[in-house]
Amino acid sequence: MSVWLPTAPCTPGACLEPVRAAAAVPRAVLRLTAVAVLLLAGIVLCPLGGRIPAEWVGRWCRMIVRAIGVRVRITGAAPPAGGLLLVANHVSWLDVPLLTAVRPARMLAKTEVRRWPLAGALAARGGSLFIERDRLRALPGTVAEIAGALRAGAAVAAFPEGSTWCGRAHGRFRRAVFQAALDAGVPVQPVGLRYRWQDGGPGTTAAFVGEDTLLASLWRVARARGLVAEVEVRPVIPPGAHPDRRALAHAAQPAAPEPAWTHAALVASALEGPHGQLGPAAPGPVRGGRSVSRNRQRPGAQGMTRAR
DSSP, X not given: OOTTSOOOSOOHHHHOOOOSSBOOHHHHHHHHHHHHHHHHHHHHHGGGGGGSOHHHHHHXXXXXXXXXXXXXXXXXXXOOSSSEEEEEOOOOTTHHHHHHHHSOOEEEEEGGGGGSTTHHHHXXXXXOEEEOTTOGGGHHHHHHHHHHHHHTTOEEEEOTTSSOOOSSSOOOOOSHHHHHXXXXXXXXXXXXXXXXXXXXXXXXXXXXXXXXXXXXXXXXXXXXXXXXXXEEEOOOBOTTSSSSHHHHHHHHSOOOOSSOOOHHHHHHHHHHSGGGOOOOOOOOOOOOXXXXXXXXXXXXXXOOOEEO
């Protein structure tokens, strides 16, 4: 790995809290089986491409998240149609179906995703754009490829932090992907992702950080009861609203989490919490707002709160 790669201080030992209420093992196995079936169905239907209505794709993505036991709440207005760069903070592998539920898009993913069971094949057949994160020289070509897809009217989804964070802290948005939006002259759609427990308290069980393995994360989420994924579709940033990629990245950056966790705070909390886990954090207010179905792509569409 190159030294320029984005990294996060989040690690499984310091950040991942124990499951509050564990589902029975048979129920967890049933959840994972349902997810596998849905992913296989997606791989089979991928060749149909654009002939599948966007609304169906959005419902399928929400079904994947719901199948593993996580409820979904989406707020905000529907993204516009046409070329669009969707950007979001990055916490979990669940972020991918959640962001696709906002609007089906070509996902910008690291090359390692190709090797993931089922999900890797689905990503490749679904038109994902893969980036070699450890090759800085490949970055200009990737930016040009993204800009070309945007000019052609496609939506491209990216996680500009470049690494997953636990959700109690976040990284700054890297600027490169925003250059593609500037070159293509398309709007940017910021999306905020947050995972909470059903009682409103923040949770890190869904986080996929550090040396955590995909199988361990899948099993942890499948065993959890009461997890809620909150998706906030923020106001779209029109083309030309910011002069350069630095300003555009700053405008799309989500607000600091509540509370704002620094690296030092993560370490201190790990020392205070039981069994090397984060100590409890004060729950932040749940933001209200407009809500939307993922697949509606009409500009200015009215939103309504959805819980799945």
